[in-house]
Amino acid sequence: MSTPYELIYWKGAPARGEHIRLCFEETGTPYSDTARLENCNEIVPQYIKADYLGDKSTPPYYAPPLFKHGDLMISQTSNILMYVAPKIGLAPKTGDDIYKLNALALTALDGLSNEVHDCHHPIAHDLYYEDQVEESIRRSKDWVKSRLPKHLGFWQRVIQGESSGEGPWVYGGNLTYVDLVLFQCIDGVLYAFPRAMKAAKESGKYNRVFELYGAVKARPRIAGYLASERRQEYTIGIYRYYKELDVVAEDSS
Amino acid sequence: MSTPYELIYWKGAPARGEHIRLCFEETGTPYSDTARLENCNEIVPQYIKADYLGDKSTPPYYAPPLFKHGDLMISQTSNILMYVAPKIGLAPKTGDDIYKLNALALTALDGLSNEVHDCHHPIAHDLYYEDQVEESIRRSKDWVKSRLPKHLGFWQRVIQGESSGEGPWVYGGNLTYVDLVLFQCIDGVLYAFPRAMKAAKESGKYNRVFELYGAVKARPRIAGYLASERRQEYTIGIYRYYKELDVVAEDSS
Numbered sequence: 001m002s003t004p005y006e007l008i009y010w011k012g013a014p015a016r017g018e019h020i021r022l023c024f025e026e027t028g029t030p031y032s033d034t035a036r037l038e039n040c041n042e043i044v045p046q047y048i049k050a051d052y053l054g055d056k057s058t059p060p061y062y063a064p065p066l067f068k069h070g071d072l073m074i075s076q077t078s079n080i081l082m083y084v085a086p087k088i089g090l091a092p093k094t095g096d097d098i099y100k101l102n103a104l105a106l107t108a109l110d111g112l113s114n115e116v117h118d119c120h121h122p123i124a125h126d127l128y129y130e131d132q133v134e135e136s137i138r139r140s141k142d143w144v145k146s147r148l149p150k151h152l153g154f155w156q157r158v159i160q161g162e163s164s165g166e167g168p169w170v171y172g173g174n175l176t177y178v179d180l181v182l183f184q185c186i187d188g189v190l191y192a193f194p195r196a197m198k199a200a201k202e203s204g205k206y207n208r209v210f211e212l213y214g215a216v217k218a219r220p221r222i223a224g225y226l227a228s229e230r231r232q233e234y235t236i237g238i239y240r241y242y243k244e245l246d247v248v249a250e251d252s253s
Numbered sequence: 254m255s256t257p258y259e260l261i262y263w264k265g266a267p268a269r270g271e272h273i274r275l276c277f278e279e280t281g282t283p284y285s286d287t288a289r290l291e292n293c294n295e296i297v298p299q300y301i302k303a304d305y306l307g308d309k310s311t312p313p314y315y316a317p318p319l320f321k322h323g324d325l326m327i328s329q330t331s332n333i334l335m336y337v338a339p340k341i342g343l344a345p346k347t348g349d350d351i352y353k354l355n356a357l358a359l360t361a362l363d364g365l366s367n368e369v370h371d372c373h374h375p376i377a378h379d380l381y382y383e384d385q386v387e388e389s390i391r392r393s394k395d396w397v398k399s400r401l402p403k404h405l406g407f408w409q410r411v412i413q414g415e416s417s418g419e420g421p422w423v424y425g426g427n428l429t430y431v432d433l434v435l436f437q438c439i440d441g442v443l444y445a446f447p448r449a450m451k452a453a454k455e456s457g458k459y460n461r462v463f464e465l466y467g468a469v470k471a472r473p474r475i476a477g478y479l480a481s482e483r484r485q486e487y488t489i490g491i492y493r494y495y496k497e498l499d500v501v502a503e504d505s506s
Binding site for chain 2: 054057060082096118123125161
C-alpha cells in the first residue's frame with residue numbers, strides 16, 4: 001500500500017482545494033477529500049480552532065487547504081501543489097524547474113484567484129458581501145479594466161515564450177500542475193466575470209491562454225471529473241457571480 | 254568563486270525584497286542588490302516589460318522580486334526564500350520540513366504583508382491612495398479590529414506549540430528564515446499601525462510574538478544591518494503610515 005494522499009478542505013465550492021483535486025484527477029491518483037464527507041464541517045475546524053497548537057512535529061496552520069501524506073501535514077495551496085506534483089508526474093522530480101513552476105503557480109493564484117476574491121470582499125474578508133457592495137462594484141470595474149488584461153496578457157506572453165516549449169502548455173513542452181492551476185483560475189474568472197471574459201476572448205489578444213484552457217478541459221480524465229458529482233458548483237467561494245459585478249471595461253469611467 | 258546571489262528589486266522601500274535581504278544579512282552571505290544601484294529603475298523594468306518573453310529556459314515573470322543564481326532566475330518572495338534558505342543555513346537541506354516552513358512563510362506574507370498593503374489600496378493597486386482614502390479607512394478599521402488579533406493570535410499559538418521547540422523561534426528550536434519573515438512583517442505592521450500594535454503589545458496576549466521580534470532585532474548582524482545605510486526607510490511600499498489609517502479597535506463601530 002502506498003501512503004495515502006489526504007485533502008482536508010471545506011465543501012460547498014471548488015475554491016482553493018480544487019487546484020489540488022485537479023492534479024489527482026488528471027493523473028488518476030487515489031486521494032481522500034473531506035469535502036466528500038457528511039461531517040466535513042466538523043473535521044476541518046478541528047485543525048484551525050483557536051486553541052489548537054499542532055503537535056510535536058507539526059505547527060498549527062492558519063487555514064485550509066490542509067494536506068496529509070503519512071506523518072507530514074502541510075498547508076497553503078501552492079505549497080501543497082509543489083510537494084505533491086513531482087510525486088505524481090506533474091512536475092520534474094529533480095532539478096530547479098520546480099522553482100520556476102512554483103513562481104508561475106503563485107502568480108496565477110495571486111492574480112486570478114486572490115485578486116478575484118477581493119473583488120467581492122474588498123473591505124473585509126469577515127463581513128458579508130452585502131455589507132461592501134458599493135466598494136465591490138468600484139473594485140470590480142477597476143479590476144476588469146486594469147488587472148484582467150494585465151494578467152491575461154502576462155499568461156499569453158508566458159505561453160508564447162520559448163521556455164513554454166511545444167504544445168499548448170505553460171512550461172517545458174509538457175503538461176504540469178501549473179497548467180491545471182491556470183485552467184482552474186480561468187474557469188473561475190469565466191464564472192465570475194462572463195461579460196469581460198467574452199470580450200477578452202473575442203479580442204483575439206489572448207488566444208494562447210484560451211487554447212490552454214480548452215486543452216486542459218478536453219483531457220479525458222479532466223472532462224470526466226468535471227462531469228462527475230465530485231466537481232462542486234461555484235457558489236459562495238472564491239469565484240462568485242453577482243450581476244452588478246459582471247462588468248466590462250467600458251462600464252468604467 | 255561560489256555562484257553569486259543576485260536580488261533584482263526596486264529601491265525606495267524595504268517592501269518584498271526585504272525578506273530576502275534579511276536572510277543574507279543574518280548569515281553574512283554576500284549578495285548583490287539592484288536597489289543599491291543608481292540605475293535600478295532602468296534595470297528592473299527590463300524583466301517585466303510588456304513584450305519580454307523570457308528565454309529558452311526561463312519564463313517571463315509578473316513582478317519583482319526576481320532572483321538570479323547562476324543560470325536560474327525565479328520570482329515570488331516565498332519561492333525565492335525556500336530556494337535560498339537551505340543553501341545558507343536558514344532551513345534544513347533535506348527532508349520535508351521545508352514544506353512546513355514554506356506554509357508558515359506564506360501565511361505571514363499573506364496575512365501581515367499582502368493584507369496590510371491592501372489596507373491602503375483596497376479598491377485598486379494601480380490607483381493612488383488618495384483616490385481610495387474612504388475605503389482605506391473602512392478597511393483599516395476592520396483589519397485592526399478583526400484580522401490583526403487573529404494573525405497575532407495565530408503566531409502566538411505557533412510559537413507556543415510543541416513543534417516550535419526550545420527558544421523564541423517559530424519551528425524546530427532553531428532560527429529559520431521564517432523567523433526573519435515574521436520579524437519583518439511585525440516591523441512593518443508596527444510602522445503602519447503603531448497605535449494598534451501598542452495596544453496589542455500591552456494586552457499581554459501576544460508576548461511570544463513580540464519576544465521573537467525582539468530576539469531577531471537584537472541579533473548582531475541584523476542590528477548592524479538595520480543601523481546601516483543598506484536598510485531603506487519605509488516610504489510608499491507595502492507598509493505606509495497614514496495618520497487617518499492609524500486606528501485602534503475601539504475606533505471601529
